[in-house]
Amino acid sequence: MAGERPAWWWWASIGTALVVLMAAPSYLDIADQLDISIIFILALLALSMGFLWGQGGMLSFGQTAFFGLGGYSYAVLALNTGETTSAFFIAIALSMAFALAVGYFMIYGRISDIYLSVITLVVTLILEKGIRATSGDQYVIGSVRLNGQNGIPTVPSLQLPWNPGTELFIDGVFYLSAALLVLVYVGLRLLLASSFGRVLVGIRENERRVELLGYDARRYKLAAFVLAGGIAGLAGVLYGVWGNFVSPAMFHLNQAAQVVIWVIVGGKSWLIGPVAGTAVVQYLSNWLGTQGVGQVSLWLGVVLMIFVLVFREGLLPTAALAIAWVRRRLGRREA
Amino acid sequence: MTAPILETRALEKRFGGVRAIAGVDFRLEPGELRCLIGPNGAGKSTFFKMVTGQIPPTSGSILFQGTDISRAEKHEIGRLGIGIKNQVPDVFNGVALRENLWLAARFAHGAAKAGTLADAMMERLELSSLANRPVGELSHGQRQWVEIGMVILRDPKIVLLDEPSAGMSIDETNRTAALIREVNRTATVVVVEHDMQFIRQIATKVTVFHQGSILAEDSFDRIMTDQRVRDVYLGRHGGA
Numbered sequence: 164m165a166g167e168r169p170a171w172w173w174w175a176s177i178g179t180a181l182v183v184l185m186a187a188p189s190y191l192d193i194a195d196q197l198d199i200s201i202i203f204i205l206a207l208l209a210l211s212m213g214f215l216w217g218q219g220g221m222l223s224f225g226q227t228a229f230f231g232l233g234g235y236s237y238a239v240l241a242l243n244t245g246e247t248t249s250a251f252f253i254a255i256a257l258s259m260a261f262a263l264a265v266g267y268f269m270i271y272g273r274i275s276d277i278y279l280s281v282i283t284l285v286v287t288l289i290l291e292k293g294i295r296a297t298s299g300d301q302y303v304i305g306s307v308r309l310n311g312q313n314g315i316p317t318v319p320s321l322q323l324p325w326n327p328g329t330e331l332f333i334d335g336v337f338y339l340s341a342a343l344l345v346l347v348y349v350g351l352r353l354l355l356a357s358s359f360g361r362v363l364v365g366i367r368e369n370e371r372r373v374e375l376l377g378y379d380a381r382r383y384k385l386a387a388f389v390l391a392g393g394i395a396g397l398a399g400v401l402y403g404v405w406g407n408f409v410s411p412a413m414f415h416l417n418q419a420a421q422v423v424i425w426v427i428v429g430g431k432s433w434l435i436g437p438v439a440g441t442a443v444v445q446y447l448s449n450w451l452g453t454q455g456v457g458q459v460s461l462w463l464g465v466v467l468m469i470f471v472l473v474f475r476e477g478l479l480p481t482a483a484l485a486i487a488w489v490r491r492r493l494g495r496r497e498a
Numbered sequence: 499m500t501a502p503i504l505e506t507r508a509l510e511k512r513f514g515g516v517r518a519i520a521g522v523d524f525r526l527e528p529g530e531l532r533c534l535i536g537p538n539g540a541g542k543s544t545f546f547k548m549v550t551g552q553i554p555p556t557s558g559s560i561l562f563q564g565t566d567i568s569r570a571e572k573h574e575i576g577r578l579g580i581g582i583k584n585q586v587p588d589v590f591n592g593v594a595l596r597e598n599l600w601l602a603a604r605f606a607h608g609a610a611k612a613g614t615l616a617d618a619m620m621e622r623l624e625l626s627s628l629a630n631r632p633v634g635e636l637s638h639g640q641r642q643w644v645e646i647g648m649v650i651l652r653d654p655k656i657v658l659l660d661e662p663s664a665g666m667s668i669d670e671t672n673r674t675a676a677l678i679r680e681v682n683r684t685a686t687v688v689v690v691e692h693d694m695q696f697i698r699q700i701a702t703k704v705t706v707f708h709q710g711s712i713l714a715e716d717s718f719d720r721i722m723t724d725q726r727v728r729d730v731y732l733g734r735h736g737g738a
Contacts (some may be wrong), residue, residue, distance in 0.1 A: 278515060358609045365601045368590035375588075376652060377576035377605045 168356045173298040177349060184341040188334040196337045197405075201446050203340040204401045207347060209425040209437035211254025211394035214351055217431030218360070219387040220367030222276065225283030226422055228265075228290050229392040229412035235294070235309075238409045243305035248324040251400055258396025259389050266388035280490050284419060291414035313408025318403045331404070339400050344438070347394055351434050361385055384494040424463070428470050430477020439479055499619075501564065503686050504549070504656055509558035511544055511710075518544045520710035521558070522619070525571040531682045533697045533718075536707030537730060542690045543585050545707070546658050548697045550582045551575045555631075562656075564600045580703035581654035585661050585690075587641035591634030595625060595644060598633050638665040643674070650681055658680055658730075659689045663696050675699040694722075706730070 188196055212226040236257045240250035265286055269279050298311025308313065320330040320337070331339060347392060354360045364382045365373045373380050403409045421444075429440020444463065451459045474481045504526040511519040519541045526532060534542045547553040549560055551572040560568040567575055591596050599616035607615055618625040623643045628636060633644055642662060649657055662678065663671040671693070678700055681687055691697050697704065697718060704721045706714040708730045714721060721727055 358604060361601060361604075362596065364593060365590050368592050369588060371552065371572070371649075372590065373601070375552075375573035375576050375582055376602050376648065377573050379571075381572045399657050 167233065169352060171179040173352075177345065179445050181243070181342075181345055184337070185338065187341075188337050193333050196333050200333070200337045200340045200405055201402075201441050203337075203344045203446065204398050204405055205422075206438040206441040207235070207340075207344055207398035207401070208368060208395050209422055209429070209441045210344075210347060210351065210434065211391040211398065212422050213426040213429070213431050213437030214394070214434065214442075215391045216426060217401070217436070218355060218367060219363050219384060219390065219391075220276070220370075221284040221384065222280045222423075223388070223424060224280045225285070225287035225419055226284065226391065227397035227414050227419040228287035229262055229401070230399040230418075231287070231290060231294070231411070232261055233258045233396030233407040234318075234403040234413050235315070235399075236396075237400040237403050238315045239304045239307045242307045242315070245319075246327065247319055247322045248327075250319075251321065254400045255393050255396045258399065262389045262392025262396075262474040263385070266385050266392070270384045270388065273381075284416075287414045291411050294414065308437060312411050314408060314412075316408050318407045318409055320407060321404050336401070336405050340372040340405070341398065343401070347397070348438065349433060355434070357385065359386070369478070410418070423425040424467050426477075427467065428478055430480040431481050432476065436477050436479050440477065441479065471497075502528055503563055504669070506549075507559045507561070509545075509548065509560060510556050511541075511548060511553065512556045517710050519548065519555075520672055522712055524705070524712065526686060528617060528686055529682075530686050530688075531700060531702055532677070532686075532688045533701040533704045534688060534707060535692070535697065535704060535721075536713070539709075539711040541708035542707050544710075546660050546688075546690065549575075549658065550580055551728045574648070576652065578619065579653075579655035580658065581652050581656070581660060582658040583642070583645045583649050583660060585664075586638075587638065587645055589641055589645050591632045594630045595633050595636070596620065596629040598644055599647055599651060601738035602651040606652045608706055619633060619651055623647050638730075639667070639670045642666070645679075646674075646677065646681075650685075654684045654685055656688070658708055659687065661690055661692065663691065663693055671696055672699075 174191045187199075191199070206227060207414050208230050211216055211229075212223060215221045215223050215226075233254050236254035237250050240253055243248045244250060265283070269282055294309065295312045297309035298313065300308070302311070309315065320332075321335075323329045323331070355364070362373065362378055362383050370380050386403045399413060402413065425440040427440070428444055429438065430436030444466070447466065448459050448463055451462050456462055470477065476484065488498070502525045504524070506522050506524040508515065509522045509524070509687075522545065524545075534545070544553060544593055548555050548568075548582075551567070551570055551574070555568050558568070559566050562575075562580060567578065570578075588599070595716050596616055599619050600612050600651055603615040603619070604612035605699055614638065617626070620629055625640060625643065628640070633641055636644065640662070646659065646662060659678065663674050666674060675696060678687060678689065701718045704716065704718050705712055706721060714724050714727055714732060716724070
């Protein structure tokens with residue numbers, strides 16, 4: 164897969180998906196648009212994690228750190244300045260800067276893979292505890308109170324850059340999150356076909372060999388980590404815009420674990436896996452919530468265990484294996 | 499005497515209380531094809547790993563063309579021009595054969611030329627029919643060749659080969675020997691081996707490691723008749 168440029172059918176699928184997505188809001192009511200937009204936004208978060216893990220071999224358990232940071236940065240900046248376009252971009256840049264700092268110490272410190280998972284998880288939990296502790300009046304950035312565990316309500320909606328008087332409404336958020344999800348997915352897919360992406364996959368396969376060949380693996384890993392931090396930050400900003408609300412729950416262990424579950428269910432070896440995983444799990448948990456089964460988390464846990472034990476590759480790669488197997492069987496019968 | 503391309507001075511590596519390499523002074527002239535032999539645990543692989551930055555030395559120094567590289571990072575040593583095939587095939591198992599060679603070629607020659615060079619290397623290794631197979635599915639011998647191919651694609655000045663003929667059939671071993679002689683036309687080569695027939699085919703000069711030190715260094719024929727070397731290999735003790 165790696166190294167190959169996308170085939171014509173891939174581009175055709177992307178085109179079709181874009182057309183369907185852009186037409187969809189005309190046929191969906193507002194509640195559906197909201198439900199689907201949040202799946203797109205969370206899929207971006209899953210994509211950032213799946214890219215790092217599946218392609219770069221780095222299991223970051225704490226992409227929620229950059230997700231939450233993106234959301235909070237946007238909220239604080241936009242509320243202080245009353246201007247949302249620059250807040251949007253600065254929030255993403257701050258997430259990337261934070262990823263650069265965290266990633267530098269982990270990757271240049273040459274800590275092992277398992278510790279990278281632990282440290283990223285601890286970072287997001289520290290941020291969560293930190294934000295939760297800011298309920299007092301003294302915790303103010305500019306004119307914005309951080310509000311501790313109540314979070315920040317009244318996060319401004321995005322204004323159109325060319326017309327700040329107009330704010331994005333629910334269908335606007337749908338268009339924006341759908342377009343950005345497609346854009347990030349296509350961008351990452353093309354990145355994997357580039358020299359950078361091919362070296363990154365080489366690092367996942369055998370970091371020592373990459374270094375013996377003369378590549379400085381640390382630079383590639385750090386670049387991938389910062390990029391993924393930016394994507395998670397983008398998801399965080401969109402999350403704040405979507406619900407006009409950010410809270411410490413964005414950093415929470417539950418959220419962090421869910422991202423890993425989405426990626427495992429969808430499959431990490433393909434970029435589309437985390438997107439599909441997010442959609443399936445979110446849809447499933449919404450559906451379970453309406454079925455009166457009691458503990459939704461418990462059932463999701465069962466689903467996760469089935470995937471880890473039975474479908475180790477995740478949904479999509481397993482389906483592809485099954486198709487390949489059926490094809491071989493049919494081919495043999497004909498021969 | 500010409501300036502050595504590689505030299506180690508009082509090189510030492512301790513693992514806990516064990517001196518895996520105990521003060522090795524090693525000299526390699528440009529263009530040589532040297533073989534390192536010695537019983538298991540003599541420190542041959544540890545020595546290779548120190549020269550390529552995979553293990554930092556405890557003390558002593560490693561000089562490549564006069565520059566001290568004993569504290570350099572793996573990728574810096576790779577860039578200077580020391581390539582290594584490790585003992586266990588050290589390739590990108592989950593990735594196609596052609597991609598393995600492409601990654602090696604791309605670093606030294608840029609993305610534009612890498613594809614052509616990778617294809618040429620597959621021809622040379624007679625593995626073209628397997629271009630799109632993941633390397634992990636190939637035989638042990640084929641993977642060894644892929645790794646040697648990756649090392650050569652970097653155009654290194656020194657090529658270190660740790661047991662290049664291990665697990666190969668006689669026919670494959672002969673091809674490997676031919677390949678090594680070919681590499682030696684443009685690079686200095688050091689080979690760690692156990693197979694004496696193989697060493698006889700390729701070596702001009704042999705260095706014998708024993709318990710982390712150099713025991714002897716001479717031509718193949720002289721080494722084979724050296725009583726100390728025989729003792730070390732057959733486990734006899736002096737005077738017994």
